[in-house]
Amino acid sequence: MIAVSILNRLIMAAVTLFGVAVIVFVLLRVVPGDPIAMMIAPGASPADIAALRAKYGLDLSLTAQFGVWIEAVLIGDFGTSISLRRDVLELLLSRLPATLELAFAALIVAMLIGGTVAVIGTLFRRTSLEPAIDTTNGVLLAVPDFVWALALVLMLGVFIPVFPLSGRIDPTLSIDFVTPFYLLESLVRFRFDVFFDVAAHIVMPVLALALPLATVITRILKETLLEAMVQDYVLLARLKGMSETRLVLQEALRNAVGPALSLTGVQFTFLVGGTVIVERIFAYPGIGNMAIDAVINRDLPLIQGLVLVFGSIFIVINLAVDLLAAALNPRLCHG
Amino acid sequence: MTENLLTVANLSAVSDREDGVPVLRDVDLTLRPGEVRGLVGESGAGKSTIAKAILGILPRTVRITGGRIDFKGRDLLVMKPRDLRNIMGSEIALIPQDPQTALNPARRIGFQLADGLRLKRGMSAKIAEARALQLLADVQIRDPDRIMKSYPHQLSGGMRQRVLIAAAFAVDPQLVVADEPTTALDVTVQKEILRLIRRMQEAHGTGVLFVTHDLGIVAQICDSVTLLYAGKVIEEGPVRDVLETPQHNYTKALIAAGPRYDRPDAGLEPVPEAVFRELRQEIGID
Numbered sequence: 196m197i198a199v200s201i202l203n204r205l206i207m208a209a210v211t212l213f214g215v216a217v218i219v220f221v222l223l224r225v226v227p228g229d230p231i232a233m234m235i236a237p238g239a240s241p242a243d244i245a246a247l248r249a250k251y252g253l254d255l256s257l258t259a260q261f262g263v264w265i266e267a268v269l270i271g272d273f274g275t276s277i278s279l280r281r282d283v284l285e286l287l288l289s290r291l292p293a294t295l296e297l298a299f300a301a302l303i304v305a306m307l308i309g310g311t312v313a314v315i316g317t318l319f320r321r322t323s324l325e326p327a328i329d330t331t332n333g334v335l336l337a338v339p340d341f342v343w344a345l346a347l348v349l350m351l352g353v354f355i356p357v358f359p360l361s362g363r364i365d366p367t368l369s370i371d372f373v374t375p376f377y378l379l380e381s382l383v384r385f386r387f388d389v390f391f392d393v394a395a396h397i398v399m400p401v402l403a404l405a406l407p408l409a410t411v412i413t414r415i416l417k418e419t420l421l422e423a424m425v426q427d428y429v430l431l432a433r434l435k436g437m438s439e440t441r442l443v444l445q446e447a448l449r450n451a452v453g454p455a456l457s458l459t460g461v462q463f464t465f466l467v468g469g470t471v472i473v474e475r476i477f478a479y480p481g482i483g484n485m486a487i488d489a490v491i492n493r494d495l496p497l498i499q500g501l502v503l504v505f506g507s508i509f510i511v512i513n514l515a516v517d518l519l520a521a522a523l524n525p526r527l528c529h530g
Numbered sequence: 531m532t533e534n535l536l537t538v539a540n541l542s543a544v545s546d547r548e549d550g551v552p553v554l555r556d557v558d559l560t561l562r563p564g565e566v567r568g569l570v571g572e573s574g575a576g577k578s579t580i581a582k583a584i585l586g587i588l589p590r591t592v593r594i595t596g597g598r599i600d601f602k603g604r605d606l607l608v609m610k611p612r613d614l615r616n617i618m619g620s621e622i623a624l625i626p627q628d629p630q631t632a633l634n635p636a637r638r639i640g641f642q643l644a645d646g647l648r649l650k651r652g653m654s655a656k657i658a659e660a661r662a663l664q665l666l667a668d669v670q671i672r673d674p675d676r677i678m679k680s681y682p683h684q685l686s687g688g689m690r691q692r693v694l695i696a697a698a699f700a701v702d703p704q705l706v707v708a709d710e711p712t713t714a715l716d717v718t719v720q721k722e723i724l725r726l727i728r729r730m731q732e733a734h735g736t737g738v739l740f741v742t743h744d745l746g747i748v749a750q751i752c753d754s755v756t757l758l759y760a761g762k763v764i765e766e767g768p769v770r771d772v773l774e775t776p777q778h779n780y781t782k783a784l785i786a787a788g789p790r791y792d793r794p795d796a797g798l799e800p801v802p803e804a805v806f807r808e809l810r811q812e813i814g815i816d
């Protein structure tokens with residue numbers, strides 16, 4: 196049952212990715228701008244330019260170019276970055292972990308903040324705290340990630356400079372990472388000096404990405420929690436003398452998280468998209484930051500690779516969310 | 531004459547949702563230990579309001595304006611919240627109307643059944659589980675081991691109601707309030723559930739306030755009956771007396787409207803409009 200539906204999803208994922216590949220490929224070729232023009236030395240002869248075009252396969256027809264590219268991608272060859280002159284796959288793999296750490300840290304922080312505020316709002320329903328929480332959350336709901344980023348830079352980077360403004364790690368720290376997951380690796384290796392430095396660097400970009408999602412989670416989760424709190428089973432549990440906190444956490448929460456969870460899945464893809472601008476603001480060396488450079492330089496192979504990576508992330512997220520929802524809902528996993 | 535387990539006296543309430551419309555008008559009602567009293571009336575008569583008032587779970591929009599609810603001689607309406615919490619779910623338990631919504635869909639039956647035992651009787655998880663297993667057998671559930679591990683959606687409505695009955699009687703309460711416990715069930719299941727409630731009630735010597743809109747059910751399970759209309763007690767007494775020699779025209783009309791308690795195949799005449807007019811005049815509503 197579950198295996199079949201996962202297989203279905205994987206086939207759908209492959210189809211989706213192929214669609215994404217086609218669209219980005221065509222789009223990149225119809226948008227004006229010439230990558231070769233960005234890389235030639237002034238005064239290059241037409242013959243030199245033609246040679247370069249041939250080298251990157253840009254002299255072929257559109258369909259032929261696509262065929263060459265897709266065929267190569269299928270065997271793991273994403274081509275060579277035009278601007279960085281390095282293997283695209285290698286570039287992606289070296290930068291992706293930084294973005295993954297950032298995005299997942301932001302996701303966890305968003306769920307913690309959003310969930311906690313929703314639970315507090317539910318516990319204090321019909322008190323004066325509730326409208327205060329609702330109003331504040333309603334206003335913050337409209338604040339996008341890059342505004343949070345700029346506000347955080349001003350508050351925690353400039354006025355009260357507690358966190359470093361840019362980068363991922365203090366370059367003077369001596370540690371040879373064996374994996375590109377700095378945050379995880381330093382923690383696992385008990386290098387707390389390094390861990391705290393990496394954590395300090397990631398705090399502001401994480402918050403900038405997490406806070407918009409947290410407000411969404413709070414909004415929807417508090418609503419479903421309040422709905423669950425008036426259900427008969429909560430009433431019965433209250434009669435049995437269960438404390439209000441346990442009523443919310445044990446009785447209501449599991450029945451209320453469904454909608455918040457699926458929405459979090461959708462919003463998480465926006466969060467991953469948000470890494471592009473947020474990584475740029477904090478000069479954080481992930482694939483988002485790299486994407487902006489790739490676009491500026493019209494680095495077609497790199498952009499294509501990046502889009503496929505982002506597309507894959509979105510698909511994996513959606514799959515994970517569905518599986519998680521099934522795992523949490525006994526109706527779906529026990530006949 | 532034994533002392534009453536429950537005495538509701540002059541209980542009045544209004545609905546703040548509907549501009550202070552009276553919901554209960556000077557309601558009197560008594561229940562002796564081990565007695566099953568039917569609380570009957572058409573929809574909106576105020577039956578659930580009385581049940582909720584006893585349990586202390588009235589919605590905010592319903593306000594009690596007078597009267598008292600004595601449980602074992604102490605007025606629940608003026609009791610300290612702490613004492614109330616000790617009584618509710620322990621000495622007074624509820625069998626809810628809708629078994630669909632009264633069990634937590636995300637928790638296994640066994641845990642939900644053990645809640646009351648752990649929270650109200652201070653049992654350890656292990657002992658509560660053993661006791662829960664016994665309770666499921668008491669309510670005639672076959673294969674209680676499997677049911678303990680099941681989620682509510684895996685059980686039929688009748689099974690769920692059995693679980694809820696087991697949960698209500700688990701703590702051995704003196705008073706069980708049952709708010710239309712069979713209304714949401716199939717007719718065939720209804721009968722079994724009624725018999726089960728009666729059996730559990732007799733085995734535990736529990737007083738039951740049985741809310742229903744069905745005189746036929748009253749005839750089957752109750753010792754005494756209180757008939758409500760628009761929040762007012764119209765007639766009251768032992769079931770046999772009320773059903774065989776009804777005093778009020780409304781009661782007579784209801785019995786005629788049937789399905790008749792003694793002949794379920796007959797009846798079904800609507801209550802004449804004139805009877806309602808008389809009723810409203812008597813109560814003083816226009």
Ligand SMILES: Nc1ncnc2c1ncn2[C@@H]1O[C@H](COP(=O)(O)OP(=O)(O)O)[C@@H](O)[C@H]1O
Pocket residue numbers: 545546547548551553571572573574575576577578579580589591592
């Ligand atoms: N939540 C509520 N807020 C205000 N008034 C209510 C509420 N629920 C019910 N009422 C009022 O109480 C009256 C009696 O309702 P209820 O006790 O539920 O009747 P019954 O259980 O006999 O069908 C209703 O007619 C309605 O006017």
Ligand SMILES: [Mg+2]
Pocket residue numbers: 577578579
């Ligand atoms: Mg009712």
